[in-house]
Amino acid sequence: MSAILSVKDLSVTFDVRPQGAWPWTPPLKLHAVSEMSFDLEAGQCLGVVGESGSGKSTLARAIVGTVPTSGGQVNFEGGDLASMGPAERRVHRRDVQMIFQDPLAALNPRMTVGEIIAEPLVTHEPGVSREERKKRVRELMERVGLLPNLINRYPHEFSGGQCQRIGIARALILKPKLLICDEPVSALDVSVQAQVVNLLMELQRDMGLSMIFIAHDLSVVKHISDQIIVMYLGRQMEMATAETLTTVPEHPYTQALISSVPIPDPVLEKARVRPVLEGELPSPLAPPSGCVFRTRCPKAQNSCAGDRPAMQALGNGHFVACPYHQAEEVLAAS
Amino acid sequence: MYPNPSTVEALEDAALLAEVQGRSLWADARTRFFRNKAAVVSLVVLALIALFALFGQFLTQYERDTVDFALMGANAHKGAPSFETGHYFGTDNSGRDLFARVVQGTGISLMVGIVGAMVAVIVGTLYGAVAGYFGGRIDNIMMRIVDVLMSIPFMFVLILMLVIFGRSIFMLFLGIGLISWLDMARIARGQTLTIKNKEFVEVAHATGVHPMKIILRHIVPNLLGIVIVYATLLVPSMIIFESFISFLGLGVQEPNTSLGALISEGAGSMQYGTLWQLIFPLIFFVLTIFSFFFVGDGLRDALDPKDR
Numbered sequence: 001m002s003a004i005l006s007v008k009d010l011s012v013t014f015d016v017r018p019q020g021a022w023p024w025t026p027p028l029k030l031h032a033v034s035e036m037s038f039d040l041e042a043g044q045c046l047g048v049v050g051e052s053g054s055g056k057s058t059l060a061r062a063i064v065g066t067v068p069t070s071g072g073q074v075n076f077e078g079g080d081l082a083s084m085g086p087a088e089r090r091v092h093r094r095d096v097q098m099i100f101q102d103p104l105a106a107l108n109p110r111m112t113v114g115e116i117i118a119e120p121l122v123t124h125e126p127g128v129s130r131e132e133r134k135k136r137v138r139e140l141m142e143r144v145g146l147l148p149n150l151i152n153r154y155p156h157e158f159s160g161g162q163c164q165r166i167g168i169a170r171a172l173i174l175k176p177k178l179l180i181c182d183e184p185v186s187a188l189d190v191s192v193q194a195q196v197v198n199l200l201m202e203l204q205r206d207m208g209l210s211m212i213f214i215a216h217d218l219s220v221v222k223h224i225s226d227q228i229i230v231m232y233l234g235r236q237m238e239m240a241t242a243e244t245l246t247t248v249p250e251h252p253y254t255q256a257l258i259s260s261v262p263i264p265d266p267v268l269e270k271a272r273v274r275p276v277l278e279g280e281l282p283s284p285l286a287p288p289s290g291c292v293f294r295t296r297c298p299k300a301q302n303s304c305a306g307d308r309p310a311m312q313a314l315g316n317g318h319f320v321a322c323p324y325h326q327a328e329e330v331l332a333a334s
Numbered sequence: 335m336y337p338n339p340s341t342v343e344a345l346e347d348a349a350l351l352a353e354v355q356g357r358s359l360w361a362d363a364r365t366r367f368f369r370n371k372a373a374v375v376s377l378v379v380l381a382l383i384a385l386f387a388l389f390g391q392f393l394t395q396y397e398r399d400t401v402d403f404a405l406m407g408a409n410a411h412k413g414a415p416s417f418e419t420g421h422y423f424g425t426d427n428s429g430r431d432l433f434a435r436v437v438q439g440t441g442i443s444l445m446v447g448i449v450g451a452m453v454a455v456i457v458g459t460l461y462g463a464v465a466g467y468f469g470g471r472i473d474n475i476m477m478r479i480v481d482v483l484m485s486i487p488f489m490f491v492l493i494l495m496l497v498i499f500g501r502s503i504f505m506l507f508l509g510i511g512l513i514s515w516l517d518m519a520r521i522a523r524g525q526t527l528t529i530k531n532k533e534f535v536e537v538a539h540a541t542g543v544h545p546m547k548i549i550l551r552h553i554v555p556n557l558l559g560i561v562i563v564y565a566t567l568l569v570p571s572m573i574i575f576e577s578f579i580s581f582l583g584l585g586v587q588e589p590n591t592s593l594g595a596l597i598s599e600g601a602g603s604m605q606y607g608t609l610w611q612l613i614f615p616l617i618f619f620v621l622t623i624f625s626f627f628f629v630g631d632g633l634r635d636a637l638d639p640k641d642r
Contacts, residue, residue: 064540093542106533110555112356119551120541153356170537 003039003075004210005063005178010036010072010082012055012062012234016285030284032058033234035072037311040178040227045204045211047225047242049218049257053281055234056214057101060182063212064098065089076178094124097171101183103163107155114151117141117169124174136173144169144199161192165199172203179204180212185220197224218261222246227317230254233284233292236311240318250314250325252299291322299324363559366636373632376625383622387441395420396431398438399589415610424610426596427603432614435591440618442503442592443573446510447626450572451565453511458518459561463549465519466526477523480516488513493584501587506579510572521564525557559637566630570623577619593619 011034015027033055040046048056061067063074065081074081081092097120100106107116117137121128128136138148144165155163164184171179181200185193201224204211215221221228221242228245230237230253238251249255256277263269277296282288288295294304301324311319368374396402402425415424415432423432465476492509499505529535530553538548577594579585586592593615600612 061536066536066540090542090544093540096540098537098540100533100537102533106537108534108552108556109359111551112358119538119543123541123543123547149353150356152353154358156359157356167537170541 002042004042004077005040005212006073006075007039007063008037008073008075010059010062010074011070012058012067013070028285031234031287032284033062036229036231036234036236037072038227038229038236038239040210040212042177042210043204043208044226045213045224047221047228048212048214048231049216049221049228050231051216051257051281053233053284054231055284056216056231057182058234059231060098060180060212060214064096064180065093094120094174095177096180097174097176097178098180098182099164099167099171099184102187103160103167104155106167107163109155112152112154113141113146113158113166116155116166117173120170120174137169140169140173144172144203145195159192160188161196164188164192164196168196168199168203172207175207176209178210178212180214182214183216184213186215186217193220200224218246218258230257233281233287235292236319236321237293238318238320238322239311240320241316244316244318248327250318250320250327251322252297252325253293255328256298293322299326363633363636367632370632370635372628373636376628376632379621380625380629383440383618383625384444386618387437387444390437390440391434394422394431394433394437396434398434398591399430402429402431414608415614423614424608426599426611427608430589432596432611435596436593436614436618439591439593439596439615440622442586442590443576443594443619443622446506446576446592447569447573449507450510450514450575451568454514454518454568455561455565457511458515459522459554459557460549461515462519462522462524463526463553463557466523467530467545467549467553469527469530473523477520480519483513484516492579493582496579496584501584503586503590506576506585510575514568514572518561518564518568522557522561525560526553529553529556563630563634563637566626566633570626573619573623573626593622 012032013034014030014032016030017027018025021027036059038046048059050056058067062069063081069082072082076092076096079092081089081096084092107113111119114134114137117140118133121133121136134151138151141148141151146162146165146169150158155166158166164187167184184200185196188196197220200211200213203209211224213221213224222245225242227239228242229239230245230251232253238245238249238254240249245254246258249258259272260277263272279296282292282295288305290303290305290307291297291300291309294300297304299322303323309321309323311321312323312325313319314325391398415422421431421433423436426432426435461476461480465473488509495509496505535548535552538552539545543551573593576585576592577597580592580594581598583595583598586595596615597612597619600608600610600615604612
């Protein structure tokens with residue numbers, strides 16, 4: 001198995017102008033994502049978790065190419081997407097598609113569902129005839145669980161779950177190789193979440209898709225992913241297979257994250273001890289030196305402020321960015 | 335009396351298979367607009383005025399530039415509006431039929447308004463959308479150009495243009511076209527800034543849709559609501575603008591005329607007892623302006639139901 005997507009030292013920084021600054025003062029650098037490296041095997045699903053503001057969405061946008069990268073490589077099928085010019089890049093966009101968090105906001109309110117789903121097709125295969133296009137849209141609508149006769153309806157006439165299905169259909173019409181899901185279910189209610197996640201898993205299996213699945217809900221990510229990356233303030237904290245990460249996490253942040261997932265059993269829930277994280281996420285404009293998590297880490301020591309901890313391999317695809325890591329059995333929600 | 339079960343099934347199948355026609359936001363807005371009585375009445379009045387301007391000439395036997403020498407100087411008692419002489423609106427100081435002249439004046443005034451609004455909609459919207467979408471330096475340069483153009487006193491420039499190049503309808507259109515799009519460009523840019531951060535624009539970008547296509551397919555249709563409202567309100571202000579120019583005696587050239595020129599003429603001879611020369615053009619002027627305002631109001635309520 002070879003990696004379909006290989007990200008090396010990817011960094012994204014944004015220029016932020018301090019308020020009331022002169023035009024010539026240098027802007028502040030906001031480090032949204034720094035030095036992320038990972039490989040995604042073809043046909044696998046990579047989960048990305050982390051709290052709000054940890055740079056998950058920026059990572060997704062950097063891979064898709066709607067946000068400019070400031071360093072590193074995004075190798076997709078051998079070519080570095082990050083260093084391509086806009087025209088060359090546009091050709092490659094058909095193979096990498098994305099699903100967004102807010103299902104309704106991702107659909108143009110002035111276009112019918114048919115036009116929305118067909119847009120990637122019109123863009124990348126302009127030669128396809130109108131009938132053929134319509135046929136493919138209807139097939140795909142059926143495939144994602146929408147009635148094909150709703151093809152002429154407008155987005156505001158659909159529910160959130162249906163809108164997300166439209167988004168999925170649009171992302172899949174070109175049969176992409178990589179699908180990036182940016183919190184696709186967080187805006188939906190729980191019963192619909194399950195349907196959409198199951199639909200995504202089914203589609204991944206049937207179409208041989210590789211996926212990056214971003215969420216802040218660990219239980220959803222665990223359900224769908226093969227590998228999981230934990231992010232904190234734009235940096236990788238831990239990476240492991242879904243099973244390992246949720247049962248024997250090594251990094252103190254992962255442990256805190258997992259123990260914050262409630263267990264739907266009042267007896268167990270009451271009995272377990274959970275390390276509670278104090279404080280807020282530090283500002284990405286001025287991240288802490290060394291390990292960015294040290295300001296909230298229960299195991300922080302003086303040396304954590306020194307060098308940034310490197311990712312250590314623990315074997316079996318398990319990497320952790322903490323020198324004081326310690327396996328800890330956590331009671332996770334199933 | 336129960337329907338045959340197979341019929342019921344067939345009906346259900348048909349209901350499932352038939353394509354449902356969705357109700358677009360435009361269709362919703364249309365329904366809301368037609369529920370607004372003042373707006374609908376104004377629309378009818380506007381349609382009648384447009385018909386009057388287009389076909390009014392066929393209702394009278396006089397041409398707009400034929401001088402009736404018998405009436406010259408005897409205007410106050412012989413040139414009054416009457417059905418017997420065929421001068422429905424009376425005659426002007428030179429003995430020309432006022433009806434024919436009002437027909438032509440209304441036509442020119444409407445044209446000026448509509449051309450001004452069209453230039454604003456096409457040039458202003460595209461200019462603003464491009465500036466807003468690309469942002470950064472392009473936006474800065476494009477909008478500073480607008481600022482510079484706006485800071486030029488346009489009445490002065492237009493008067494100079496009319497004096498230097500001669501008075502013609504074409505010059506008038508050019509002058510009005512030059513200024514009308516500036517405000518529209520600013521409005522369109524402001525709206526584009528909010529729309530371009532919506533996720534559906536990002537999706538299109540991520541899919542690889544060309545930037546110009548994104549602007550035309552995703553941004554402009556979502557701008558259009560506000561643009562249409564502004565355009566309908568722009569038409570009357572263009573008409574007023576042209577009337578002002580004509581009132582100063584710089585607009586349309588004789589024997590052509592516009593409502594502004596007719597009002598100016600009528601106002602000049604008011605004290606000689608020929609009030610109809612003022613009243614008839616004024617009625618058409620006021621009706622047109624009011625109707626446009628009401629239609630614009632109705633459109634705003636229909637297209638932007640949140641703001642009511």
